Amino acid sequence: MKKHWIVICFANFFIASLMGLLLRWMYVSPIEGVNFQFLMHGHSHVAMLGWVYMMLYCLIVYNFVPKDAQQKRIYNRLFWITEVAVIGMMLDFPAQGYAFVSILFSTLHIFCSYYFARLIWKEAKPATFPEKIMLRTALLFMVFSTFGVWCLGPAVGLLGKSSAFYQICIQYFLHFQFNGWFLFAVLALFFQQIKLKIDDKKFRLFYTLFVIATIMTLALPVSWFLTNPVFYWINVVGVVLQLVAAVLFIQNTRSQLQVFFGTLSSLEKTVYGFALFSLVLKIGIQLVVLVPELAQMSHQIRNFVIGYIHLTMLGIITGFLFGFALQNKFLNTKNAFHKGGIQVFLIGFVATEILLFLQGLYLYFDMGILPNYYINLFIGSVPLATGILMITVNLLWQQNTKRHKLPRTVNEKSV
Known part of the structure; x- marks a missing residue:
């Protein structure tokens, strides 16, 4: 795997964050000549396909493909062709939205x-059965999601x-991207990092419940557009199965997780703990929206949708x-820019999530708009872009430093 791939991923992430920051500013002061909807399409596509997809590409190749392969x-060619597609969407979606060129690059x-x-x-040669089955399931979900x-x-x-x-097609794609391809892929990588050891029968039970739950919880976004009560009950079963799967997994891996966290640096503990806490919070939110009124309201109040x-x-x-970037030494826990960038990013994330969900509650209880909500949301979003910028600039600086050092080393050896 090429180290500069990681730089490209973070550069994509930074550009997506700038688009998001501009979207937040447009609520404060609209910008003439900028189409909000088009920019939002660009932001979401670059974030999903330029950051998450490309980063998973790098990590999967690095961790599961043998070194010689x-x-x-x-x-390398496939990486750059995919990046060309990302750049095409990055440029054309904000300019034209869904048009011939942007659809061409998406295709x-x-x-x-x-x-x-x-x-x-x-x-790919995963070392264990859990890694292999989770990775292959992630790939299947990725392909299935594109049917939408x-x-x-x-x-x-x-x-x-x-x-x-039309709306269900979009929700189908998003659901199986986020809850299928992305989530199963990061769990496959996480199992590889913690060197998961679990009885095959227990893992198969967890896996079966988790896959069924992922498919069944598609019923919630479908219920927003089709009012048949059967979709509500399908989602209820899916959420319950997901909770059971999570409990079973924690029960069977608690000691391994404790050992794993004991080997991590403080920064690695922070980001992994943050990810796991967010996962628990996501499951908790899914349980809350089992209340029929809240399920419908979760879709109608945009702040809840964006926050989720x-x-x-x-x-x-x-x-x-x-966490994977730190453990695989793509980012350095002792590098002030990497450490500070991640910390600043997390501060921005927490601040904006609190504002989004708090404003959602204000709207739910007919309390209106939080004082200075839009400007505060913009200010809270600045650390998101700032943190990513700190990491990206330092990665670029390290790449350039290595390039400049290489000829000197060659010349010294020749002398």
Whole structure:
């Protein structure tokens, strides 16, 4: 795996954070010539496909593909072709939204992801059964999630963008990206990091419950557009199964987790603890919205929707990705910029989550808007971009330093 891949991932993340910061500012003062909806599409695509997807690409290749196979040119070529697709979406979505060029680059990214799934399925060599089954399931969810994208065209042509079918296609894609591909992939990597040892029968029970729960909880976003009560009860069963799976996993791995955390630096403990706490909080929120009135309200109040998406994206997924980057020495726990950048980022995340959910509660209880809410949300978002910038700039500086040192080393040896 090429070390500069990590730099590209963080650069994508920084650009996505700048787009998000601009979106927050547009609530304070609209910017002439900038289309909010188009910019939001650019922000979400770059964050999901430029940061999370590309970082998972790097980590999966590094941790599961044998070292000799990693040197194959196809991995480097595929990385850069995928990055071209990301840059295309980065530039065109804010300019035109869903148009021919942005759809072309989105399609290119999907085909790159299919080829990546094929490569990893064939060449990855996970050390244990839990790692292997979680990784392969993540890849399957990634492929399955794209079926929702392929259905968008027919949905628009037949029923229009306002139809339930169109909205369900979007929710299908997002659900199996976040709760399927992303979550199962980070758990596969986490099991590899903690060197998970668990009885096969116990793991199969956890795994089966978790997969069924992931599929069944799609019923919640479907219920927002189709009012049949059967979707509510399917989601109830899914959430309960997810809770049972989580409890079983904790019971069977508690001692291993304690040993694992005992080997970590304070920063690694912080980011992994943050990710796991966010995961517990996500499950807790899913339990709360089992109340029918709250389930519908969770969709209608946009602050809750954004807060929940960011909890999953920035709290769980990014928390784990930071942990893996630190453990694999892509980031250095003793580097002031890396350590400070992560800490500043987490401060911004906590501040914005509190504001989003608090404002959501204000709206739920008809209490109006928090005083200075939009400007405070913008200010709270600044540390998110600042923290990522600190990490990205330092990674770039390290790359340039190594490049400048290399010729000197060669010259000294020749002398």
